[in-house]
Amino acid sequence: MQTANRATHLPQTVEPRNPGMPLDLDWVMRANANRSAIERRAAQLPARRSVKKDHQAAWLARAISCIDLTTLAGDDTEGRVRRLCAKARQPVRADILEALGLPDLTVGAVCVYHDMIAPAVRFLDGSGIPVAAVSTGFPAGLSPFHLRVAEIGESVAAGAAEIDIVISRRHVLTGNWQALYDEMRAFREACGPAHVKAILATGELGTLQNVARASLVAMMAGADFIKTSTGKESVNATLPVSLVMIRAIRDYHEATGIRIGYKPAGGISKAKDAITYLALIKEELGRDWLSPHLFRFGASSLLGDIERQLEHHVTGAYSASWRHAMA
Numbered sequence: 098m099q100t101a102n103r104a105t106h107l108p109q110t111v112e113p114r115n116p117g118m119p120l121d122l123d124w125v126m127r128a129n130a131n132r133s134a135i136e137r138r139a140a141q142l143p144a145r146r147s148v149k150k151d152h153q154a155a156w157l158a159r160a161i162s163c164i165d166l167t168t169l170a171g172d173d174t175e176g177r178v179r180r181l182c183a184k185a186r187q188p189v190r191a192d193i194l195e196a197l198g199l200p201d202l203t204v205g206a207v208c209v210y211h212d213m214i215a216p217a218v219r220f221l222d223g224s225g226i227p228v229a230a231v232s233t234g235f236p237a238g239l240s241p242f243h244l245r246v247a248e249i250g251e252s253v254a255a256g257a258a259e260i261d262i263v264i265s266r267r268h269v270l271t272g273n274w275q276a277l278y279d280e281m282r283a284f285r286e287a288c289g290p291a292h293v294k295a296i297l298a299t300g301e302l303g304t305l306q307n308v309a310r311a312s313l314v315a316m317m318a319g320a321d322f323i324k325t326s327t328g329k330e331s332v333n334a335t336l337p338v339s340l341v342m343i344r345a346i347r348d349y350h351e352a353t354g355i356r357i358g359y360k361p362a363g364g365i366s367k368a369k370d371a372i373t374y375l376a377l378i379k380e381e382l383g384r385d386w387l388s389p390h391l392f393r394f395g396a397s398s399l400l401g402d403i404e405r406q407l408e409h410h411v412t413g414a415y416s417a418s419w420r421h422a423m424a
């Protein structure tokens with residue numbers, strides 16, 4: 098378990114962080130993914146879940162606590178980040194939170210580009226909510242390697258407690274697992290005490306087998322979390338890709354005893370989809386993973402729909418969606 102360090106916003110690890118391990122190419126090459134079985138299982142998931150009333154509210158509150166509330170737009174301003182941080186501190190109307198018995202509920206983190214780290218840290222001061230920064234030439238990851246490493250250092254110095262790096266997709270597409278491992282290792286080292294999420298950009302990796310192998314290599318190289326997407330690919334988080342990544346996390350845990358976090362990101366905007374993801378995590382990895390220390394949604398608009406559902410749960414009426422536009 099980890100707890101937020103309110104003084105520094107850096108996560109404190111009670112159980113050890115993932116130290117990584119030497120690249121085990123035999124294991125990587127054994128990793129496979131049976132597409133039709135995975136798609137069959139993924140297709141059953143939303144239909145099998147029908148969570149009602151109090152259970153639904155509890156799942157949705159859990160989902161909020163696991164959101165990396167995100168703004169990653171070229172026209173981001175301090176004003177937008179200030180509003181986002183206010184929403185992160187109080188994600189749902191105070192009376193609704195009181196009625197749910199969760200007056201202190203917050204999101205898991207706020208996720209921004211480098212230039213917005215300092216304002217976000219300021220606006221979140223005293224809240225214990227960490228700032229996550231996308232890095233390494235996000236979203237394509239094609240800037241010079243030394244600049245990608247330097248960017249991580251600058252973002253940590255600016256106050257980011259979590260760094261979301263992007264991998265070089267070409268290393269996966271050409272099967273250069275050593276290059277992927279070395280890159281990830283260097284990124285992890287540059288992060289120092291900040292936790293590192295490895296964005297695989299699964300929509301650009303070609304096959305589920307590549308997703309399985311890239312997941313393993315990222316974990317062997319020390320990733321604290323593996324994350325599906327930047328939100329900028331044409332295909333972002335999906336349930337089949339999630340199954341593959343979650344099962345890689347399970348294999349890594351069985352082999353090493355280390356728990357790696359999972360972050361689906363991009364295109365998750367409905368409360369019912371959030372519940373499907375949480376149910377998937379519970380079924381495949383167990384309750385331990387249903388915590389912001391091991392699970393996050395990367396999402397810019399999911400909170401708005403969850404808030405509407407919670408308002409309906411408490412008041413019996415839906416509010417207009419424009420009232421939740423900030424999330």
Ligand SMILES: O=C[C@H](O)COP(=O)(O)O
Nearest residue numbers: 328362363364395396397
């Ligand atoms: O990592 C987070 C994503 O960029 C957010 O994607 P979204 O805007 O589709 O929710």
